[in-house]
Amino acid sequence: MNKEELFYSETMRRTQEQCAARQHFDTMSVTILSVGAIVLSAMVVTLPHWSCWSIVPASLLIISFCILAIYAIIGLWQREWDFQPNLSDLDSNVDSNYQNTELIKWAAHWMAQAISDNKKWLVIKAKCLRVSYIALAIQALALGILIVSIYM
Numbered sequence: 071m072n073k074e075e076l077f078y079s080e081t082m083r084r085t086q087e088q089c090a091a092r093q094h095f096d097t098m099s100v101t102i103l104s105v106g107a108i109v110l111s112a113m114v115v116t117l118p119h120w121s122c123w124s125i126v127p128a129s130l131l132i133i134s135f136c137i138l139a140i141y142a143i144i145g146l147w148q149r150e151w152d153f154q155p156n157l158s159d160l161d162s163n164v165d166s167n168y169q170n171t172e173l174i175k176w177a178a179h180w181m182a183q184a185i186s187d188n189k190k191w192l193v194i195k196a197k198c199l200r201v202s203y204i205a206l207a208i209q210a211l212a213l214g215i216l217i218v219s220i221y222m
Contacts, residue, residue, distance in 0.1 A: 074171045078178040084185050088192065095195040096146055102202045103142040109209050110135045116213075119220040127219075131212035138205035145198030148191050 113131055116124070 074175040081178045081181040099142040106138040116216040127212040127215040134205045134209040141198040141201040
């Protein structure tokens with residue numbers, strides 16, 4: 071394996087790794103949004119047993135769900151993503167007089183640039199997912215307080 075093939079195989083591996091991370095972040099955002107909606111709907115069970123102070127955890131539950139939903143949707147909305155070289159660029163370079171190793175190096179360089187461009191979108195998705203996790207924890211805590219208040 072020469073230097074260009076090694077560079078190409080490593081950039082392919084990292085591209086696939088980034089793609090898997092992106093799919094994981096999207097899946098987790100949808101899952102957290104669904105669990106947050108379930109926790110919010112569970113609040114309805116406690117409505118007949120509310121006392122005068124139950125409005126505080128209930129409003130905390132609703133506010134945390136709104137934050138969760140906003141950040142989960144922002145994380146899902148990030149769709150700027152580069153994967154492989156453009157086919158028109160690849161076609162023009164394949165038809166040229168380049169050697170195979172130069173084409174491999176060109177494709178690997180293009181994917182390495184895409185990896186560095188995609189990194190900022192992954193960071194945004196990770197931060198949005200982190201905020202959603204925190205909001206879900208606050209939401210579950212508020213629901214727990216409402217449920218405990220039923221039995222007190």
